[in-house]
Amino acid sequence: MTAVVPSPTPGTSAASRLVRHVATARETGILLALVLVVVVATVRNPAFLFSSDGFRDLLLTPSLLLLLAIGQAIVIITRNVDLSVGSVLGLTAYLTGRLFIDVPGIPMIAVFLGGIAAGALLGLINGALVAFARVPALVITLGTLYIYRGVNVAWAGSDRINASDLPPDFRGLGTGQLLGIPILTIIAVVVLVVAAWYLRNLRSGRELYAIGSDPAAAHLYGLNVTRRVIAAFVVSGALAGLGGVLFAARYGTVSSGAGVGWELQAIAAAVIGGVAISGGVGTVWGAAIGAYLLLTINRALPILGIDDFWQRAVVGVLILGSIVLDRVLAVRQSRRLIAQREIGR
């Protein structure tokens, strides 16, 4: 099923080197696809990359999805899924606007912390329900998708946050740049690096993979499955909360429909990036590149002469293509491992 091979000394045996090799190959493949899209689109229309706007959009557009995709990848690695991230993003984006309106002169950092904390709380609700009630995450987060969105709509009504409600400093954050790189992108990449380092190097990060590969075995081994799963959902919620704050900064207008359907995009990004929906496999790097590929293709299609309307079909083909590819790689790898075992005897 999953490609993670337990070995007593990680990083030394042939098997784990092979696993690492395959894993790298997987992300490299997606990265190459991304580069290819950018190159082809740039050849067709140099402004796609070589204009200040083009370069900025290339980096900026996927930044918010990137945050959601990181959280989603962490949750999917534990063999769960978080369908509520779009609703969490919408709710915290509206909260951000309300904080600026209702608390005049509130410091920006407080708004950030408030948004992240609210997101984490919503994630905690998801995680606690999933972990304690032993109910599949798909069902719980489908329920909270409706609930959070409903609360948002009931709270906001037909009201919406306008750019003029937000302080200029905050708006500047959404569009501003540092050394030519959008600030939003910098934030997203910092989160990405921290998440990737955590998943790769820390014990609790590795435990997430163990849980996703085989929850029962992880439990028998003595891992605190409940706590880790809750933590994964809290992280996913917190990142969606951060995404909500940045959404308000980036777009200025927040209606009660903000973030509708983003959950499927986030899952799609993770799946395209090689995070297996059955848990235990994949990296946040992959999910991040997946997010970039997804949204960059959307922007590149019109330049390549394909009608915008076909974007979603292309996304579908990408998702199907990448899961079929993963399957082929997994089958080939398991054959190779069996062959190796035969030789080893």
Added chain:
Amino acid sequence: MTATTAAPARTYQLHTRPAWRRILLTREMAIIALLVLVIVVALAGVRNFDSPLTVTYLLRDTAPILLIALPMTLIIITEEIDLSVASIVGLTSVTTGVLAQGGWPFPLAAAAAVVVGLACGFVNGFLVSVVGLPSLAVTIGTLALFRGIAVGLLGTTAITDFPEFWSDLAKANIPGTPVPAIMIPFVVLAIVFAVLLHFTPFGRSLYAIGLNKDAAQFSGIDVGRTKFILFVLSGGVAGFAGVYFTLLYSNARGDNAMGMELLVIAAVLLGGVSIFGGRGALHGVIAGVLLIGTLGSALRLAGITSDIINVITGILLVLSVVSSSVLAWIQNRRAAALGRKNGRRAQSPD
């Protein structure tokens, strides 16, 4: 696995509940009771809820969900899922519209749309059964793909011109009643699916697959073929629902029925089907769909905005699954306590 599977292993003495309890104290009955309760309260407290028009609109609008919930129940019982159904509705709606506009006789266009639905189901079934991919991932992909083709074909334009005879038929009632005519094919399909699920070896094998795929395979059930058939069925029914949807609103658009997949799944799970597979019954599912529909209709009539309906749907869904976990836990504790009393070691299912 749900904890209930552990129960029958012990002595009969412990588990022979009276027949009335076995029949009445089920999740399906709880949902039906809740549905009746909602109807009674709405009749008593909501103005105009008792008008025949309410029944007509309620059944008309929930008909696509009712239809799609039938095959979805079977799929979830085998521990799979089909997230692409709403996209299939969109695609077949567009197919119907484009072909009808292109001069095809309407019945032919409708038949072609159902064939397109079957083909979509074929793609899902192929990827799940033959290639061996998880259905959650596959149908997220085809959700985007089918919707993408639908939107790609029509863009933002809509086709609204349909032969009057057929669109009138979709809106017609059974003469002399407030019940829409679409209920006739629905009831026929529901009976077919109920017989298929509850009274045929094929249907019983679905439960076996959902409880333990490998054991089912070893006992001679062709798991792959069975799932394949279910996905094709699901596509076909979604195609039919797409044709109906198009006629009912006289509108073929790429984004028709967007997001309906989640509503269908919520209704099916609310109706007592376990997402772990192996458990569930059609009468519960039908009650689940009607419960969501009735609540929505009653609240709208009471002047509450439709947003609250989403919150209630969500809360019902979470409560329904959490409550079954809690019940299983209590049952488990009780069985364990009884087991101790009888001097045996009770085994925990976990």
